[in-house]
Amino acid sequence: xxxxxxxxxxxxxxxxxxxxxxxxxxxxxxxxxxxxxxxxxxxxxxxxxxxxxxxxxxxxxxxxxxxxxxxxxxxxxxxxxxxxxxxxxxxxxxxxxxxxxxxxxxxxxxxxxxxxxxx
Numbered sequence: 001x002x003x004x005x006x007x008x009x010x011x012x013x014x015x016x017x018x019x020x021x022x023x024x025x026x027x028x029x030x031x032x033x034x035x036x037x038x039x040x041x042x043x044x045x046x047x048x049x050x051x052x053x054x055x056x057x058x059x060x061x062x063x064x065x066x067x068x069x070x071x072x073x074x075x076x077x078x079x080x081x082x083x084x085x086x087x088x089x090x091x092x093x094x095x096x097x098x099x100x101x102x103x104x105x106x107x108x109x110x111x112x113x114x115x116x117x118x119x
Contacts (some may be wrong), residue, residue, distance in 0.1 A: 011059050013039065014050045024064060028078040028094055030056050032071040042078065044096060066113050068092060069103040076113055 010021040028042045030053065037049045037056055050070070057065065059071055067073045074092060081093040082102075090102035090110070102110055 006079070013056070013059070015045075015047060016050055020047060024061055024075070025070070027060075027065075027075050028096060029100075030073040030076060040096070040098075042095065063113075063117065064109055066106070068100055068106050068110060072100050072101070076110075076117055079114070082110075082114065 010023050016053050022039070023116060025089050026041050026043075028040050030049075030052055031040065033048065035052065035055050037051055038046055039049055039056075040046045053067065053071070053073055057067055060073065064075055065073055066076055074094065078094055078095045080095050080097065083091045083093075085091050085101075087111055088104040090107045091104060092100045092102055092110075094100070
């Protein structure tokens with residue numbers, strides 16, 4: 001009997017000690033931390049990267065990840081709640097109940113991506 005394994009595509013993220021291979025579905029969000037970034041997993045653990053947000057967004061699948069402001073990239077599958085707040089901005093509450101402001105420039109793109117993923 002033969003067994004076949006379908007490997008989930010993992011992404012290589014640079015860390016101080018070398019690199020980590022991480023499945024995109026395990027990522028809840030990535031947050032700016034000084035010059036680099038901090039990756040927060042769905043299970044609540046986190047890891048410091050030696051990459052900036054721009055480098056991270058280039059590696060992530062565009063259908064699931066979105067930069068909501070200059071400091072945060074979210075996995076849209078980890079959104080618990082999205083609300084419109086004063087003016088044209090918005091607020092995201094993630095599955096871990098962390099809150100982030102969505103810039104007015106990024107709000108329409110985020111709404112489009114959410115609608116596209118629900119279809």
